[in-house]
Structure formats: C-alpha cells, structure tokens
Amino acid sequence: MNDEELRVHFEELKKELDGKIDDEQLMKELNTYLNEYRVTAEAAKRGIKRKYGADGSSSFMTADTISKKIEELKGTEMNVDITAKAVYVDRKQITVRGTPKTIVSGILGDETGTAPFTIWEGENVNLEKGRVYLFKNAYTKLWNDRVQINLGSRGKVEMAEGVRVDVPERTVAMESTEIKIGDIKEGSGNVTVTGRIISVEERNITVKGEPKIVYSGIMADDSGKIQFSAWNDYGLKEGETVCVKNAYIRAWRGIPQLNLGDKCEVNRVDDSFGEITLSASKKTIADIISIGGGLDLSVTGTIVDLRAGSGLIWRCPECNRSVLNGECTTHGKVEPIADLRMKLILDDGTGAISAMVNRQDTERLTGVTLEAAEGLAKARGDSEMVAKEIAGIMMMKMVTFTGNVLSDDFGPMMIVSKAVIEDIDVTAEAEKLYNEVEAAL
Numbered sequence: 546m547n548d549e550e551l552r553v554h555f556e557e558l559k560k561e562l563d564g565k566i567d568d569e570q571l572m573k574e575l576n577t578y579l580n581e582y583r584v585t586a587e588a589a590k591r592g593i594k595r596k597y598g599a600d601g602s603s604s605f606m607t608a609d610t611i612s613k614k615i616e617e618l619k620g621t622e623m624n625v626d627i628t629a630k631a632v633y634v635d636r637k638q639i640t641v642r643g644t645p646k647t648i649v650s651g652i653l654g655d656e657t658g659t660a661p662f663t664i665w666e667g668e669n670v671n672l673e674k675g676r677v678y679l680f681k682n683a684y685t686k687l688w689n690d691r692v693q694i695n696l697g698s699r700g701k702v703e704m705a706e707g708v709r710v711d712v713p714e715r716t717v718a719m720e721s722t723e724i725k726i727g728d729i730k731e732g733s734g735n736v737t738v739t740g741r742i743i744s745v746e747e748r749n750i751t752v753k754g755e756p757k758i759v760y761s762g763i764m765a766d767d768s769g770k771i772q773f774s775a776w777n778d779y780g781l782k783e784g785e786t787v788c789v790k791n792a793y794i795r796a797w798r799g800i801p802q803l804n805l806g807d808k809c810e811v812n813r814v815d816d817s818f819g820e821i822t823l824s825a826s827k828k829t830i831a832d833i834i835s836i837g838g839g840l841d842l843s844v845t846g847t848i849v850d851l852r853a854g855s856g857l858i859w860r861c862p863e864c865n866r867s868v869l870n871g872e873c874t875t876h877g878k879v880e881p882i883a884d885l886r887m888k889l890i891l892d893d894g895t896g897a898i899s900a901m902v903n904r905q906d907t908e909r910l911t912g913v914t915l916e917a918a919e920g921l922a923k924a925r926g927d928s929e930m931v932a933k934e935i936a937g938i939m940m941m942k943m944v945t946f947t948g949n950v951l952s953d954d955f956g957p958m959m960i961v962s963k964a965v966i967e968d969i970d971v972t973a974e975a976e977k978l979y980n981e982v983e984a985a986l
C-alpha cells in the first residue's frame with residue numbers, strides 16, 4: 546500500500562476513533578496490520594477500532610453491521626460480522642426444490658466459545674479446518690438453546706489473514722457428557738454413550754480426493770436408537786456393546802447422528818441392556834419438537850388438518866418428484882404418473898407435527914384406492930375432490946404413526962412407515978373426561 550492510500554485510511558480512522566489513540570500509535574497500528582499481518586485495509590480498520598474500544602458504539606457500525614464475539618451472539622442477529630477459527634468443516638450436497646446445492650457447515654470458535662455454522666451458498670466456498678475467517682453479514686438463529694451462525698446470499702466469507710484466534714482447548718473438546726441415546730439432540734455436543742451395535746457396514750467415500758472407509762450403522766440402548774459414523778476402524782461388530790467416549794453429535798435435517806472422530810475412544814463393555822426392544826420409541830410431539838427429529842419414532846395423536854399437496858398427485862417418471870401441469874422442474878414436459886398421499890397435521894395435545902403418508906397406507910386408512918381417486922377426479926373434473934373426500938374420512942381420527950422425523954424450515958415432518966387408526970372407546974373416553982371435569986369442580 547502506498548503512503549497516499551495509507552494516509553486516507555489513517556485520516557478516516559482518526560476521525561472515527563476520536564482521540565482514543567494518538568497519531569503516532571495509530572500509524573504504528575495501521576502499519577502492523579497492513580504490512581505485518583498483511584490483512585485488507587477493511588480488516589485492519591475493523592481490528593483497530595475493536596482494539597481501541599470503538600466496537601459496539603453505534604458510530605462505528607457500517608451498513609448496520611457490527612462485529613461480535615461468539616459468546617455475545619444472541620441468536621437474533623440479522624447482520625453481524627464474526628471473525629473466528631473454523632474448528633470443524635463439512636460439505637454436503639442437498640436438493641432444494643429439485644436443484645442440487647452445496648452447503649458448507651461446521652463449527653466456528655474464538656476465545657469466547659464455539660458455535661455451529663452453515664453457509665447456504667457453498668458452491669465456491671473452500672474453508673480449511675484450523676484457519677481463521679471473517680464471516681460478513683451473517684445472521685444467527687437459536688436452535689435447541691444453541692446459537693447457530695448462518696451465511697445466506699447476502700453474506701460473504703473471507704480469509705482473515707494474520708488474525709490469530711486462540712480457541713481454548715476446553716471449548717473444542719467440550720466436556721463429554723454421559724447421555725442416553727433417546728435424549729440426544731442437535732447441540733448435545735460431545736457425548737459419552739453406551740449402546741449395542743445393531744448394524745454396521747463399510748462404505749467407501751472420498752474425502753478431499755482421498756479414498757476413505759467409513760463404518761456406519763445403528764446403535765441402540767434401552768431409550769432409543771441412533772445412526773453412527775466411525776471415521777476409524779474400531780472393529781465394531783453387530784451385537785456387541787460398546788462405550789463410546791468423546792463422540793460428536795451432528796444433525797442432518799434434524800436427525801441427530803453420532804460421529805466417532807479422531808478424539809473418540811471406544812471400549813467394549815458388558816451388555817446390561819438385556820433385551821433391547823427394537824420397536825419404535827414412543828414420544829410426545831413436544832419431545833420430538835425439542836429433539837428436532839430422529840429415527841423410528843412413534844406418536845399417537847389426532848388428525849387436525851390435511852395440508853395442500855394431499856390426495857391425488859402426479860409424479861415425474863424420471864425423478865419421482867411431484868409435478869404440476871405435467872411439467873417437472875428438472876425434466877420439463879413429462880408423462881406424469883398418478884400417486885396418492887396424505888400430508889397430515891397430527892396433534893397430541895403437547896404440540897403438532899406434519900406427517901407424510903404414502904399411497905399404500907393412504908389407501909388402507911381411507912379405503913380410497915388410487916383407481917377410485919382417479920375415477921372420482923375424472924368424473925368431477927377436479928382432483929381437489931379427492932383431498933376433500935380424504936379429509937372427510939381422516940379428520941379428527943386418532944392415529945398412531947411410526948417413522949423417521951426430519952426437520953426443515955417448516956418444522957418437523959414424520960415420514961410415516963407404519964400407520965394405525967386407534968379404536969377409541971367413545972363411552973370410556975367420555976366417562977374419563979366427565980370424571981376429570983367432576984374432580985376439578
């Protein structure tokens with residue numbers, strides 16, 4: 546940087562710092578940042594302002610953005626800059642409305658703490674574990690009492706060169722808490738779990754161009770089951786019981802997963818579970834909402850609504866996604882295949898979740914077959930009739946649904962694998978209610 550440029554930045558800073566630092570010291574600081582740390586002029590100015598107490602004072606906010614330490618994040622920030630070290634980085638392909646998308650997620654850490662992050666436009670983002678980055682125009686959300694840092698299309702991530710961030714070891718390797726599998730949720734962090742290996746398989750994957758074997762499967766205890774991935778070969782075998790120390794919990798669409806990474810310790814232990822019932826874990830909807838999702842859960846509740854997209858729908862023969870007017874967003878004009886499904890809202894008094902019921906169960910529960918639905922739609926010239934017919938049959942029915950629960954922006958959704966209509970004894974229920982009312986008087 547030439548002297549003239551330096552002078553411009555100097556004058557600007559001097560004005561903003563308003564006497565908090567003398568000219569000589571300011572010039573020295575600028576020189577250190579620009580020529581020693583070799584950061585951008587913007588980063589240098591931010592660093593100096595933060596150092597001399599200008600941070601947090603409204604006159605130093607630029608474009609409504611402020612810089613915060615991780616500990617200061619509240620989960621409600623709309624526009625915040627965060628300089629922190631990438632403690633853990635992961636890339637995933639997801640599909641949003643039929644379009645493949647890359648997201649980069651992981652854990653950020655600074656002197657004050659750690660927080661998970663997600664970069665939603667991750668195509669051209671290459672973060673390296675252990676390096677310090679500036680997350681510009683990030684926003685934050687609270688999820689299970691933990692702050693999540695998000696970077697959307699307005700945000701930007703850049704390398705914070707020369708900036709040193711010391712993440713205390715204790716926050717990276719957070720104390721490992723002993724936990725039952727059924728209590729594990731996103732944000733549980735570092736855990737110690739004892740469980741039986743129900744299944745395990747080897748998968749060959751590629752990490753940074755290198756072939757790697759990952760051992761994944763299902764582990765269970767008497768409170769529930771969870772998917773695990775082991776990144777080293779611990780010789781895990783079906784049927785044995787292990788105590789896993791320092792495993793890390795990450796969630797994919799709300800479903801917590803147990804990761805056995807480099808810091809993990811695996812020991813064979815005596816199995817104290819006896820018979821583990823592999824049937825689904827019974828949950829209340831409030832439990833499911835607080836955990837965010839999970840494998841093979843079971844809830845009983847009342848059907849209170851049938852959402853749009855229920856009844857007779859059409860799918861693309863290529864990709865199976867539902868299509869409107871015979872037009873697939875990926876495959877264009879197609880000859881669609883008719884299908885039947887229900888998107889129900891189930892309420893159990895503790896909360897409500899969505900539940901997706903496939904054709905087979907829809908036919909069985911409603912008695913309306915796909916053939917009949919097509920016939921009805923044709924006869925009335927309106928496929929909405931099918932949804933109305935189904936709603937008439939299903940509304941206010943009490944059901945027990947079992948399946949995996951995923952979470953997205955619309956909240957938790959169960960993909961129902963087993964659906965049972967509960968026969969309620971109306972007289973007994975009425976009597977129970979009457980007794981409760983009477984007892985309350």
Ligand SMILES: [Zn+2]
Pocket residue numbers: 861862863864865866873874875876877
């Ligand atoms: Zn398609």
